[in-house]
Amino acid sequence: MTGAQMGFTFPVGQGVARARKRGYIAAQACADAADRRDPNWTEQAFRAFKDFINLFPERKFTTEDVRLAAVNSVPPPKDGRAWGQIVLKAKREGLIKPVGYRGVESSNGSPKVLWQRAQLI
Numbered sequence: 001m002t003g004a005q006m007g008f009t010f011p012v013g014q015g016v017a018r019a020r021k022r023g024y025i026a027a028q029a030c031a032d033a034a035d036r037r038d039p040n041w042t043e044q045a046f047r048a049f050k051d052f053i054n055l056f057p058e059r060k061f062t063t064e065d066v067r068l069a070a071v072n073s074v075p076p077p078k079d080g081r082a083w084g085q086i087v088l089k090a091k092r093e094g095l096i097k098p099v100g101y102r103g104v105e106s107s108n109g110s111p112k113v114l115w116q117r118a119q120l121i
Contacts, residue, residue, distance in 0.1 A: 030079040042082075049066055052065075058116075094119060097118040
């Protein structure tokens with residue numbers, strides 16, 4: 001259950017908005033670096049991402065779940081934040097929707113967005 005569903009409101013101030021923008025910029029920079037290291041990395045990762053959501057259409061997942069599932073099909077980027085750009089692209093294209101939060105191992109149990117496929121691809 002999300003905070004909003006529980007009746008809590010979390011205003012997004014300018015500081016949070018700036019932090020998100022910095023995160024988007026960092027994700028793009030990491031994806032660009034991954035493409036320089038392994039040409040077409042973002043294409044491979046996005047294809048693996050779409051394969052994952054088609055294979056598990058009802059599953060709620062984190063970016064880490066996709067990253068772990070793709071370990072044998074996509075070379076690991078130097079910086080794992082490159083996967084953030086893949087998720088942002090999928091969100092922009094309407095392929096996924098946020099459905100909550102779950103702690104993940106890669107960030108010491110910190111909550112990360114829980115996603116679910118939004119439509120058939």
